[in-house]
Amino acid sequence: MERAITIQHGSIELKATLHYPATAGEQTGNQGGHCPLIVICHGFIGSRIGVDRLFVNASRKFAAAGYMVLRFDYAGCGESTGDYGEGGLDSLIEQTRVVLDYALDIDYVDINRVSLLGHSLGGAVALLTAAQDRRVKTLLLWSAVAHPFNDILRIVGQNTYDDAVRYGTADYMGYTFRPPFFDSLAAHQPFAQIRKFSGDVFLAHGTSDRVIPADYCSLYQKLFWMRTYGQCDMEHIFQADHTYSSGESKRELYDKTLNWLNYSEKRKREWHNWEI
Template identity: 85%
Template sequence: MERAITIQYGSIELRATLHYPAAAGESKCCEGGQRPLIVICHGFIGSRIGVDRLFVGASRKFAEAGYMVLRFDYAGCGESTGEYGENGLDSMIDQTRVVLDYALGIDYVDANRVILLGHSLGGAAALLTAALDRRVKTLVMWSAVAHPFNDILRIVGQQSYDDAVRYGSSDHMGYTLRPAFFESLSAQQPFAQIRKFTGDVFLAHGTSDQTIPADYCSLYQKLFWMRSYGQCDMELIFQADHTYSTGESKRELYDKTLHWLTYNEKRKREWHNWEI
């Protein structure tokens, strides 16, 4: 079952979709009626649907396996109100935490199994949120941005940034980007926050990604492995582009992510039993 919801973020209404676990999947990952939660963070000027329905397919796949899934539109994107480029990455982190507040208010969500999944700029936002918010226990990053300012500048072009600085705003595909947006990208450094997150991490990236370099994936893994706590596993999706636009790429991404989530749950249970 799926339900459209609205989450209040100050005066802004964040539109979201909540996916309830399928009955057939509950026995796979749910204990005592409690469901693990996945919150999906979309990328730059994206939406909760995703390019070629990337997040719709993912949410339904995960819900079939027994997960509660919440995907939402950041302010100014999709159906949400507000202005996207007004506040930038800092606001995205705040919005993600407000969405977590809402999701954890659902009485049958397991607060000990909260997974934040982010794609592209949403991957960086997910990491930065997890570094601040201990409620996030597991992190999944698809084709994640590593250098927010440089990566987004490469997408929008130098002229767009120059116009924003010179005139107070610039237009990119109908979105108004202001200097504060670019300043927030420059101020946030995901690599510097990695050690603050002690949970387990799954990384995926397409080898044919022309938007965000696939090399970021292995670099992220090396830095995550330098932490004192937490596991990190990585999968490269052969010939997949930035948005996993082919059916085969999507299926492989969904299957490998779900396989890792299932494996990680089993690993944690076995470790807990060993400790006892």
């Protein structure tokens, strides 16, 4: 079952879709009447639908496996009110935490099995949120941005940034951006926040990504492995582009993500209460 909802964030209405897990008899993720939660964070000027329905199909796949899934539009994107980029990355992090507040109020969600799934810039936002919010137990990062300022500048182009600095505002794809947005991108360094998150991490990246370098995936894994706690596993999706636009790329991405989630659950159960 799916339900369209509205999550209030001050004067802004964040539009979202809640995917309920399969019935108890069909679930693989349900334990003791409580189900794990996945919150999806879309990328730069994206939406909760995703390019070629990336997040719609993912949510349905995960819900069929027993997960509660919540996908939402950041302010100014999709159906949400407000202006995208207003308040910079700090606002995106705060919006994500507000969505977590809503989701964790659902009484049959397992508060000990909460995952943030972030794609592209949403991957950086998911990591930055998890570094601040201990309610997040697991990260699923698809084609994650590693250097927000440089990566977004490469997408919008130098002229857009120069116009914002020179005139105080710039247009990109119908969205209005001001210097404080770019300043916030430069102020946040996801790599520097990795050690603040001690949960398990799954990384995926397409080998044919021409938007965000696939090399970021390996670098992320190396840095996550330098932590004292938490596992990190990585998958490269062969010939997949930034948005996993082919049917085969999507299927492989979804299957590998879900297989890793199931394996991670099994690993935690087997090692529960063990210490080395």
